[in-house]
Amino acid sequence: MSAEPTRALDDLSRLCVHTITTKPWSLEQAADAYAAAGIPSITVWRDALEGIGAQAAGERLRRHGLSVVSLCRGGFFPHVEEAARRAALDDNRRAIDEAAALGAPLVVLVCGAHPGQSLSRSRAQIQQGIEALLPHAEQHGVRLAIEPLHPMYADTRSAINTLGQANDVALAIGSDLVGVAVDVYHLWWDPALEAEIARAGRAGKLFAFHVCDWKTPTVDLLLDRGLPGEGCIDVRGIRGWVERAGFRGFIEVEIFSTKYWEMDQHQLLTRVVEAYRAHV
Ligand code: ZN
Numbered sequence: 001m002s003a004e005p006t007r008a009l010d011d012l013s014r015l016c017v018h019t020i021t022t023k024p025w026s027l028e029q030a031a032d033a034y035a036a037a038g039i040p041s042i043t044v045w046r047d048a049l050e051g052i053g054a055q056a057a058g059e060r061l062r063r064h065g066l067s068v069v070s071l072c073r074g075g076f077f078p079h080v081e082e083a084a085r086r087a088a089l090d091d092n093r094r095a096i097d098e099a100a101a102l103g104a105p106l107v108v109l110v111c112g113a114h115p116g117q118s119l120s121r122s123r124a125q126i127q128q129g130i131e132a133l134l135p136h137a138e139q140h141g142v143r144l145a146i147e148p149l150h151p152m153y154a155d156t157r158s159a160i161n162t163l164g165q166a167n168d169v170a171l172a173i174g175s176d177l178v179g180v181a182v183d184v185y186h187l188w189w190d191p192a193l194e195a196e197i198a199r200a201g202r203a204g205k206l207f208a209f210h211v212c213d214w215k216t217p218t219v220d221l222l223l224d225r226g227l228p229g230e231g232c233i234d235v236r237g238i239r240g241w242v243e244r245a246g247f248r249g250f251i252e253v254e255i256f257s258t259k260y261w262e263m264d265q266h267q268l269l270t271r272v273v274e275a276y277r278a279h280v
Contacts, residue, residue: 023256043070044072077122104142113159134178147208150186163200170205179206185254206246
């Protein structure tokens with residue numbers, strides 16, 4: 001069986017761009033530019049809603065014919081203090097409210113970690129936190145995707161560091177509303193990745209697929225992501241695994257890069273489209 005996805009070279013029908021990729025733009029500017037570039041869908045980061053609000057943002061995006069794939073992001077459940085864990089749940093409920101008002105069917109979870117406690121304790125708090133959100137998510141018809149983060153972020157950003165761990169938590173929760181997000185930046189190094197993608201697919205848990213690239217050398221562990229094709233990740237190969245596992249959703253370009261935020265954002269968007277065509 002071939003790992004090569006089948007599609008015409010100029011087909012952008014499954015391309016989604018995250019607002020954080022073009023962070024200097026307002027949501028209105030991003031919506032105008034994405035639609036003009038023939039990009040059919042958008043994932044909205046919560047900072048992009050400031051000043052416009054989720055309801056108006058959703059109307060604006062729909063006027064441009066843009067599908068909203070997800071809202072980024074909720075999560076950050078673990079804390080040593082119980083009051084802080086409760087505050088995190090409140091913030092996650094607000095994220096679900098925002099997603100519903102925006103028309104986003106999915107909230108992506110960066111699950112969090114606290115350096116003052118063990119990773120296993122943080123993981124237990126993550127599972128409890130997601131379970132506590134389920135009634136609210138169900139009420140609003142919003143799904144939740146656990147996004148595992150690269151282990152370099154295990155101190156403060158996520159105690160969920162492999163797709164295997166994310167699958168374990170999603171399956172333990174056992175709700176149709178909870179699945180996983182596969183981001184190549186976080187997971188490309190994992191020898192179990194292909195098998196865990198297949199496992200997520202069999203369980204109906206593959207909710208989202210994020211692409212970018214790992215540059216060599218990476219000069220900043222948060223803000224130096226590359227365009228697909230610029231680094232060492234076999235993005236097209238991983239796309240093949242995801243598609244063989246049954247994923248038919250949008251393919252989301254999510255790049256945090258100080259270098260690219262300093263560029264003219266129209267030129268950056270052109271490069272995103274070129275990189276998607278050539279390397280995804
Ligand atoms: Zn991601």
